[in-house]
Structures are given as C-alpha cells and as structure tokens.
Amino acid sequence: MTQFVQNLIDGLGNGSTYALLAVGVSMLFGVMHLVNFAHGELLTIGAYVIYGMRSNDISWWATIPVAILSAVMLSMLIEFVAFRRVRTASAFTLLLTSFAIEILSHAAWRIGVSSTPRRYEAPDIAFKVVEIGPFNIEVWDVVSIAVAVACFVGTAIMLRTTMFGLSIRAASEDFDAARLMGVKANRVISGAFAFAGLLAGIAGAIWLVRRGQADPRMGAEPLLKAVIAAIIGGLGSLPGAVVGGLSLGIAEVYFRSWLPSDLQGLTDSFVFVVIAILFVVRPQGLFNVASAERV
Amino acid sequence: MANTTTATAVPAARTRSVSRSQLRSIALPSLLANWVLLGLLFAVGLLYASGGSSARDLLISDLLINLVLVLGFHIFIGNTGVLSFGHLGIASVAAYTMALLAVPSDRKTVLIPNAPWGIPEIELSPLVASLIGIGVGIVVAALLGLVAARTSGLAATMITLAFLSIVRQVAENRKDLTGGAQNLSSVPRLEGWSWPLFGAFLAVLVAVFFRSSKTGRLAVATREDELAAGAMGIEVFTPRLVAFVVSGGLVAFGGILRVQSLGSIGPSQFSFEFTILILAMLVVGGMRTVTGAIAGTVFITVGKEVTRFLGDGPDFLGFTWPVVDGLPDLFLAGSLLAVLLTRPNGLLGEFDLGGWAMRRFRRSAPAAPASVPDEMAAPVAPQQATGGELVTSGLGVVFGGFTAVDDVSITVAPGRIHGLIGPNGAGKTTFVNLLTGLVDPTTGTVHLGGKELSGAPYTRARDGVARTFQNLRVFPSLSVRENVAVADLVAHDHRSHRVGVSVDELLALSGLTHMADRSAATLDYGNQRRLEIARAAALRPDFLLLDEPTSGMSSSESLEMVDHVRRVATAIGAGVLVIDHDLGFITNICEHITVLDQGAVLAEGTAEEIQRDPRVIEAYLGSGHA
Structure with a gap:
C-alpha cells in the first residue's frame, strides 16, 4: 500500500510534465490539425537559457521566467516562419514540416553550442525529501503537481471566460465557421502557439530544474510522451490531454516497478503496443468526439 | 444532336484493350527514360570515383542503396499520400534475419552463443539468406500494412512510428539474439557496386510498373481524394495494403544491401534519423514520380557530401574553413524545410522523365489524325436503360x-x-x-x-x-x-x-x-x-x-x-x-x-x-x- 501511494506520487510528478506538454500539443491540433513534433524544442531552448544564465551566476528566480519567455518566443517564431505558410497544406506536409523543424533545431544547437551535453547545477530544493508518516515525499514532486494543477485551472478559466479562449474553442470546433464569425485566423493560431509555448515553458522549467544538463536532442523524448498522452486523451481534447498525461506518467512508474528486469528496456514498446491497439479500436481516442469531413 | 443518332452498341472489349495498351504506353517510356537517367548518373559517379579514394567508391554504392530505399518509400508514400515512418523497421527485421542466417557459424558461437532456434549452427549462403530475409520483410510488411492501411493519415503515421521504435527496442534488448547495442559483425560483404547497381535498376522497374499497374492507379486515386475514390467504387484498403507490401519488400531488399555493404548490423542502424534522411530524399525531389525520387536522392547525397567536406575544416578556396560539427544535418533539415514551405510537392512536382519525353516526341511527330472528333459532335450510341428502379x-x-x-x-x-x-x-x-x-x-x-x-x-x-x-x-x-x-x-x-x-x-x-x-x-x-x-x-x-x-x-x-x-x-x-x-x-x-x-x-x-x-x-x- 505504501509502495502504491509512493508510486502514485512519483507518477503524478512525471505525468504533470507530460500533461502540460500534451495540453499544448492537443490545443495546436485543435486549431490547425497539426501534431507538432517541434514542440519539444521549446524544452531545449529553455535548458540552454538556464545553462547560459546559471553559468553566469544569475539567480534561479530570474532564470526561470526568462527560460519560460524564451519558449513562448520560439513557439511564436516557429509559427510565424514555418507553420503560417503551410497552414492549409495536407496533414502530410504539416507533420513532415514539424519533423524538419525538430531536426533543424537539433543541428542548430550542435553547431551553435556543442553536441556534448552542457551541465549546470540543480538547486537544493530539486532533490529535497521530506518524510511524512511512512512516505518519502520529494518536495519538487509536490511543487510540480501544484504548478501543473494551477496551470490546468488557469487554462480552463482562460478558455471559458476570455475572448481569446472563446476564439480557440470556436476554431477547434470548426475553423471556417469561426473565421466567418470574425475570428482572425492568424491571431488565434499565433495566440494558440504562444499559449502552448507558455505551458511548454512551465513544463520545461519543472523538468529542467532537476535535470541539470542541456543537450541538443533532449526535447524529443518528453515530446513523444506528450504526443502519446494527447493521443490517449483524444487529439484536440484538452481535459483528455491532462488525463492522458497523468495516466501515462503513472503507468510508466508502475510498469517500471512491476516488469521483470530483463523486460525493463521494453517499457516504451509496451506503451506503444497499447497505443497502437487503441488507435485501431478507438481512433478518436478515449474521450474525444470524431469530427466528420464535410462533403 | 448526338443523342439522336442511332448506331450499334460499343463493344465492352474495345475499352479494355484501350486500357491495356495505355498502360504499356505509360510504363515503357517511363521505365526506359528513368533507366537512362540512372545509367547517366552512374557514369558520372564512376568518373568522380576514378579520380579519388576508396571513400568515393563507397559513396556510389551508398547512393545506389539509398535509391533502392527511397524508391521503396516512394511506392507506398508517393502513391498513397500516407506518411509512414515504419519502413526502416521492416528493413531492420529483414536485415537481421539475413545476418543471423548468413554470419559464419564460428563467429556466431562467439558473438551470440545463446541464440535460440539453433541459430548459431546455421550458415546459409548470402544469397539464400537474403531471399529469406526479404521474405520475412514482406510478411512483416503485410502484418504492419493490415493495421496501417486500415487507418489513414495521422493514425497510420503514428502506428508506423511506434513500430520503428519497437523494432529498435527489441533489437537492443534481445541481446541473446542480436548481440544488443554491440553490432553483429562478420556479415558477408558485397564486393564492388554491382549488386547495388542491380538493386537500383530493379527498384526503378518495380516502382514504374507499380505506378502504372491497376493497383497503383487505384492507390493514386485514393491519394488524390479518398472520398471521391470511394464514390467511384474504389476501396481504399486493398490498394494501400498491396502498396505497403510491395514497398516493404523493396525496402527490405535495400536494408539487406546496406547491411551487406557495411558488413555489420546494429539496433541503431535503421534509426529515426535515417528515416528522416530517406524521407527528405523522397520529398525534396518530388515524392510522386520516380524521376523526382532519383533527383532528390542525388540532391541530398551530393549536398551532404559537400557540407561534410566543408564541415571537416578543409583548406579550400585559399583559406582554412572552421570545423563545424553537424553541418550535413543542418543542410538536410534546412533543405527539407525550405522545400516543404515553398514547394510542398518537391522541386520537380509531378514531373516524370518518361511523360516528358513522350510529350516531346508526340509534339514533334506529325499530327496524328484524331481518333475521335472533339466537342459534342461525337455520335455515341444511346444505350437502353437497364436495371430496376x-x-x-x-x-x-x-x-x-x-x-x-x-x-x-x-x-x-x-x-x-x-x-x-x-x-x-x-x-x-x-x-x-x-x-x-x-x-x-x-x-x-x-x-x-x-x-x-x-x-x-x-x-x-x-x-x-x-x-x-x-x-x-x-x-x-x-x-x-x-x-x-x-x-x-x-x-x-x-x-x-x-x-x-x-x-x-x-x-x-x-x-x-x-x-x-x-x-x-x-x-x-x-x-x-x-x-x-x-x-x-x-x-x-x-x-x-x-x-x-x-x-x-x-x-x-x-x-x-x-x-x-x-x-x-x-x-x-x-x-x-x-x-x-x-x-x-x-x-x-x-x-x-x-x-x-x-x-x-x-x-x-x-x-x-x-x-x-x-x-x-x-x-x-x-x-x-x-
């Protein structure tokens, strides 16, 4: 039982990072039917900003907001330079464009900085453990979960009460109709990229404080997890993305503690097989409603 | 007007023969034209290689093998418009099968002594092992295709991407069978470029004939418009499955050639990055035609070679260039992105050398008498309405x-x-x-x-x-x-x-x-x-x-x-x-x-x-x- 609760807390800690990324991925899918594999690069830029500022002894309090801001800026830049041009293109072109940006970013960091990892020291709070009864609670897990919950609540309020939130929801429902109702396509898409970038920046900050290093390809793996989470939840559904991210985080921890050691390396494969089956059985995901093409 | 004219009914057999001869008239010129293009490229490559080191020889066989892989990708992706990341997973399985059967027995008892099914004792000739490898690749392609062809668009892409990672993870973790991250070496090596050259010519042949086959034409219709294809009685699943299997077989062949030219195989050989390289070669030139696939392969190969040369910090054009790590990757990603943003159908678009040559030939020939007069004047026999209400x-x-x-x-x-x-x-x-x-x-x-x-x-x-x-x-x-x-x-x-x-x-x-x-x-x-x-x-x-x-x-x-x-x-x-x-x-x-x-x-x-x-x-x- 103790182990069970312990795993749950660990899983929610990991899962909140996935969920924050997944909400961004899902939101972008909603407004422009794009699965943005370049989204993970927003973590990478945050890591290099942290590395750059921390190696100049700038306080963490100043570093983290700048890291988050850099993710927002990069997200909007990617939209402006690349995705705006292919907005109406086929899913094929969109998907391949996002992969091309991902590879381009990897190459740029390799050339601009180095292909070997750059290390920075994590702050004390990152690995601080508090014993509460029988549980060893990592303080940073609690911070992660709290920040993530605050973000989800904030997102929900934003979507329901602001004009921008209404535009996003309308565009996800039916982009053409939303445009006819006066929603400005460029503005809503650019805003969605900025908002998704903000969530990715926050997710990055949570993750990077502990990680202690920046390297060119670091964004790929968490992003893949986030995409899987968004698919589990049904692409385009934001509550689905949260549930998908958290359940993926928890599932990973349990897989790792239950699988025999010679199958440990196959954790991801098990997840993939489950996802593949899910895709065949329920292509619309667990929560989302399928949207029909108009004839 | 036309509908008042009475004439005898048009026999159905006539249209059938038109269809057949049309097929031949498309396939043959395209095949010959692309073969000539390939032969010219090879000749240029030989000239380049004759003036340099053995690394240049390797470059030629690399180019030819990549061409087999690119054309393999083209058959599915180019004709169906569905993006697959899983094909190199098929190549990996096929190449491992070949390697496990063909590596000499005395090496296997050292490298993978605990392999199941008596694999350490087996030692087949490279050719037989390759054929078995391709067969296994085709079976795997059929199984994956059953899933990938049923779904469409994004779902197929994600499933094939998952397949690629699964193959890699299994190869890394089944150490008893694959040797894990340590490469399985001593694969019998190919001498010279004759097999890669044969492979490239064969790949062009398969790609051209698939495109003009009935299945290929139906697959292309589903690529153009899935809904309209359905309304024309075209089922999406079967043509896509067949395209997946044919392309999987060709990619399996390419993967085997690659491993035999390197002499070893490892889990990271058929990676996601390599998949992106092949996709870039396909998309940059124009994924829909064989000529486009060839052009893209040459463009990316030459570009990577030039950027690699520059990135190594050579003394060139009078001064010493700085050493830049990752320049070829920058070139690859940059050119892929530039093409996607400005010419999403590739540099050549729909251009195919065969079609172009045919049109040129037809234009210069004296105008043939039109078989059917144009406009509405054509006297077509009215048909009796049949069938029920x-x-x-x-x-x-x-x-x-x-x-x-x-x-x-x-x-x-x-x-x-x-x-x-x-x-x-x-x-x-x-x-x-x-x-x-x-x-x-x-x-x-x-x-x-x-x-x-x-x-x-x-x-x-x-x-x-x-x-x-x-x-x-x-x-x-x-x-x-x-x-x-x-x-x-x-x-x-x-x-x-x-x-x-x-x-x-x-x-x-x-x-x-x-x-x-x-x-x-x-x-x-x-x-x-x-x-x-x-x-x-x-x-x-x-x-x-x-x-x-x-x-x-x-x-x-x-x-x-x-x-x-x-x-x-x-x-x-x-x-x-x-x-x-x-x-x-x-x-x-x-x-x-x-x-x-x-x-x-x-x-x-x-x-x-x-x-x-x-x-x-x-x-x-x-x-x-x-």
Whole structure:
C-alpha cells in the first residue's frame, strides 16, 4: 500500500510534465490539425537559457521566467516562419514540416553550442525529501503537481471566460465557421502557439530544474510522451490531454516497478503496443468526439 | 444532336484493350527514360570515383542503396499520400534475419552463443539468406500494412512510428539474439557496386510498373481524394495494403544491401534519423514520380557530401574553413524545410522523365489524325436503360437532436431524369450522402432494382450509383484522361454486365478531348464539372447522382448543362437524380420532381404540377406570393 501511494506520487510528478506538454500539443491540433513534433524544442531552448544564465551566476528566480519567455518566443517564431505558410497544406506536409523543424533545431544547437551535453547545477530544493508518516515525499514532486494543477485551472478559466479562449474553442470546433464569425485566423493560431509555448515553458522549467544538463536532442523524448498522452486523451481534447498525461506518467512508474528486469528496456514498446491497439479500436481516442469531413 | 443518332452498341472489349495498351504506353517510356537517367548518373559517379579514394567508391554504392530505399518509400508514400515512418523497421527485421542466417557459424558461437532456434549452427549462403530475409520483410510488411492501411493519415503515421521504435527496442534488448547495442559483425560483404547497381535498376522497374499497374492507379486515386475514390467504387484498403507490401519488400531488399555493404548490423542502424534522411530524399525531389525520387536522392547525397567536406575544416578556396560539427544535418533539415514551405510537392512536382519525353516526341511527330472528333459532335450510341428502379423508403437521419432528413420515400425510374429540389438547408446533400453511404441512416432503406444498398460508399458505387459532389472533387493532379480512365478501370471489374462508353468517347462527349493530357486542377470550373460527370459516367452506373451540377454557374451555362446531362445520361443509358436549388434548371431538365423542405417531402409531381403548387411557391418565395 505504501509502495502504491509512493508510486502514485512519483507518477503524478512525471505525468504533470507530460500533461502540460500534451495540453499544448492537443490545443495546436485543435486549431490547425497539426501534431507538432517541434514542440519539444521549446524544452531545449529553455535548458540552454538556464545553462547560459546559471553559468553566469544569475539567480534561479530570474532564470526561470526568462527560460519560460524564451519558449513562448520560439513557439511564436516557429509559427510565424514555418507553420503560417503551410497552414492549409495536407496533414502530410504539416507533420513532415514539424519533423524538419525538430531536426533543424537539433543541428542548430550542435553547431551553435556543442553536441556534448552542457551541465549546470540543480538547486537544493530539486532533490529535497521530506518524510511524512511512512512516505518519502520529494518536495519538487509536490511543487510540480501544484504548478501543473494551477496551470490546468488557469487554462480552463482562460478558455471559458476570455475572448481569446472563446476564439480557440470556436476554431477547434470548426475553423471556417469561426473565421466567418470574425475570428482572425492568424491571431488565434499565433495566440494558440504562444499559449502552448507558455505551458511548454512551465513544463520545461519543472523538468529542467532537476535535470541539470542541456543537450541538443533532449526535447524529443518528453515530446513523444506528450504526443502519446494527447493521443490517449483524444487529439484536440484538452481535459483528455491532462488525463492522458497523468495516466501515462503513472503507468510508466508502475510498469517500471512491476516488469521483470530483463523486460525493463521494453517499457516504451509496451506503451506503444497499447497505443497502437487503441488507435485501431478507438481512433478518436478515449474521450474525444470524431469530427466528420464535410462533403 | 448526338443523342439522336442511332448506331450499334460499343463493344465492352474495345475499352479494355484501350486500357491495356495505355498502360504499356505509360510504363515503357517511363521505365526506359528513368533507366537512362540512372545509367547517366552512374557514369558520372564512376568518373568522380576514378579520380579519388576508396571513400568515393563507397559513396556510389551508398547512393545506389539509398535509391533502392527511397524508391521503396516512394511506392507506398508517393502513391498513397500516407506518411509512414515504419519502413526502416521492416528493413531492420529483414536485415537481421539475413545476418543471423548468413554470419559464419564460428563467429556466431562467439558473438551470440545463446541464440535460440539453433541459430548459431546455421550458415546459409548470402544469397539464400537474403531471399529469406526479404521474405520475412514482406510478411512483416503485410502484418504492419493490415493495421496501417486500415487507418489513414495521422493514425497510420503514428502506428508506423511506434513500430520503428519497437523494432529498435527489441533489437537492443534481445541481446541473446542480436548481440544488443554491440553490432553483429562478420556479415558477408558485397564486393564492388554491382549488386547495388542491380538493386537500383530493379527498384526503378518495380516502382514504374507499380505506378502504372491497376493497383497503383487505384492507390493514386485514393491519394488524390479518398472520398471521391470511394464514390467511384474504389476501396481504399486493398490498394494501400498491396502498396505497403510491395514497398516493404523493396525496402527490405535495400536494408539487406546496406547491411551487406557495411558488413555489420546494429539496433541503431535503421534509426529515426535515417528515416528522416530517406524521407527528405523522397520529398525534396518530388515524392510522386520516380524521376523526382532519383533527383532528390542525388540532391541530398551530393549536398551532404559537400557540407561534410566543408564541415571537416578543409583548406579550400585559399583559406582554412572552421570545423563545424553537424553541418550535413543542418543542410538536410534546412533543405527539407525550405522545400516543404515553398514547394510542398518537391522541386520537380509531378514531373516524370518518361511523360516528358513522350510529350516531346508526340509534339514533334506529325499530327496524328484524331481518333475521335472533339466537342459534342461525337455520335455515341444511346444505350437502353437497364436495371430496376432506385427506391428509397422512409429514409431519415437525426444528428444529435436535429432531424436533417425525415422519412423521405422517392422512386426514380430507370433511364428517367428525376429532380430533387429544395431551399438551402432542406437536407438535399444529406439525402445524397444517405443514398451513397457517406452518412448512415437512422431509419429507412435504399434499394436498386430490388437489391438493398447498404455498407460503404464504394460498394454502392459498384452496385450502380455514381455521384458527383457539390464542391467539386476531381482527382486534381491526375490528367483529365486518367480521371475518367480510373473509373473505367473499376467498371471493367464490377460493372462489366453493362455496355460502356469508351474513355475517349466520354471525353469527346464532354468537350474535353483537346485538354485530355492536362492535369484536372488546371481546368476551369465548368470543365471540372463536366469532368466529374464524365468520370461518374465512366463507371457505367444505373443511376447518376448529380449534387448541384450548376452551382456557381450563369444561367446560360446552366442551360448548356441541361443539354449535357441529358446527352451523357442517354449515352450511358442511366437514370439521373439531380439535386439543385435552382427551380428553373430543375424544371427544364426533369420529368419528375420531388420538393424537399426542412428534411421532409413537401411536394411531388411533374414540372408543371410543382410550379403551380402553392406550398412550393410559399417555401420558395414566401407566403406573400401564394
């Protein structure tokens, strides 16, 4: 039982990072039917900003907001330079464009900085453990979960009460109709990229404080997890993305503690097989409603 | 006019032979032209290699092997338009199979002593092991294809991506079988470039013939427009599965060649990064043609070679360049992104050397006498309408709480032109979608000649209902002739009991003969409409369903359309159900009219009855005019 609760807390800690990324991925899918594999690069830029500022002894309090801001800026830049041009293109072109940006970013960091990892020291709070009864609670897990919950609540309020939130929801429902109702396509898409970038920046900050290093390809793996989470939840559904991210985080921890050691390396494969089956059985995901093409 | 001329029926066999000879006339020039291109490239490569080190020899065989892989990708991705990341996973499985069977027994007892199934004792010749490897690759491709071809678009991409990572993880973790991250070395190596060269020529052959085969043409139609393909009786699954298997087999061959040229195999060899490299080669040149695939492969290979040279910090052009790590990757990603953003169809687009050579040849040759006179003058024998009535009984559908179509029962007699009219939002298009199977009905049935129509749209098209779409859905990048010929192809298999009108005659009847070689997307609006009708007619349907054929047309164009629809319907002996909101057009063309309002039948009768019906006048003009 103790182990069970312990795993749950660990899983929610990991899962909140996935969920924050997944909400961004899902939101972008909603407004422009794009699965943005370049989204993970927003973590990478945050890591290099942290590395750059921390190696100049700038306080963490100043570093983290700048890291988050850099993710927002990069997200909007990617939209402006690349995705705006292919907005109406086929899913094929969109998907391949996002992969091309991902590879381009990897190459740029390799050339601009180095292909070997750059290390920075994590702050004390990152690995601080508090014993509460029988549980060893990592303080940073609690911070992660709290920040993530605050973000989800904030997102929900934003979507329901602001004009921008209404535009996003309308565009996800039916982009053409939303445009006819006066929603400005460029503005809503650019805003969605900025908002998704903000969530990715926050997710990055949570993750990077502990990680202690920046390297060119670091964004790929968490992003893949986030995409899987968004698919589990049904692409385009934001509550689905949260549930998908958290359940993926928890599932990973349990897989790792239950699988025999010679199958440990196959954790991801098990997840993939489950996802593949899910895709065949329920292509619309667990929560989302399928949207029909108009004839 | 044409429909008054009587002549003997056109024998169905004639159209079949046209189709066959057309196939040969497309495939052979394309094959020869691309082979010549490949031979020239190889000659240039040999010249380059003769002046340098053995690294240049390696570059040539690398290029040729990559070409096999790129053409393998092209067969599925280029022809179906579905992005797959899983093909190198197939290559990996095939290459491992080959390596496990072909590595000498004494090496295997050292490298993988605990391998199951007595693998350490087996030692086959490289050729036999390769054939078995390709066979295993084809089986794996078939299994993966069963899943990937069933889903479409994004789902297929994600599943194949997952497959690629699974293969890699299994290869890394089954250390007893693969040696894990440590490469399995001592794979018998290929000498020289003769096998890669053979592989490249074979790959061009397979790709060209697949593209011009029946399956290939059907697959391309589904790429162009999945919905319209379904409405033409084309099933999506089978052509995509076959394309996946053929391309998987070729990629398996390429993977085996690569491992044999390197002499070792490891889990990271067929990686995601390598997949992106092959995809970039495919997309940059133009994924839809063999020439495009060759051009892209050469462009990326040469570009990477140049950037690698520059990145190594050479003394070049008078000064020493800085050492830059990752320059080839930057080039790769940069050129892929630039092409996607500016020319998403690739640098060459639809250009194929074979087609180009043919057009050049034809233009310089003395003008051949046109086999069929152009324009509407073509005397086409009117066909007797056969088959039974098209009957809907109690057809209705509810979306959420909204009843879009409510209890509609109509009967269209064979060979008759029946109009369905109603104001915007009356449920006309939804009714057509119900008839053709795009929307599942909540209530009611559809029968054609006593047979119930149910199931997917493609089965209903094969049963004799061919439709056009309100918002034009021609196959945009196919030629005008190919648009019609694809439907004709389906008709040969599923509508052979009906006497057809040949593709050429349909084109002439639609006034499209002189633009038959242009891509359909370049046609103006009215011609695209006529092309859609010609394509539907080529299916030899019992009934043509025309969804707003005059939408967006002027009244004089609409009048021409009246004649045109009559002429086509008479020529193929089909009944017509025409949907429109233009009262003038419908009363002009139809003997019998049904009026829909708010999803239900408001009135029914002859044109005159309808025009006098007060309820119709009220629905159309408001109560003040009643």
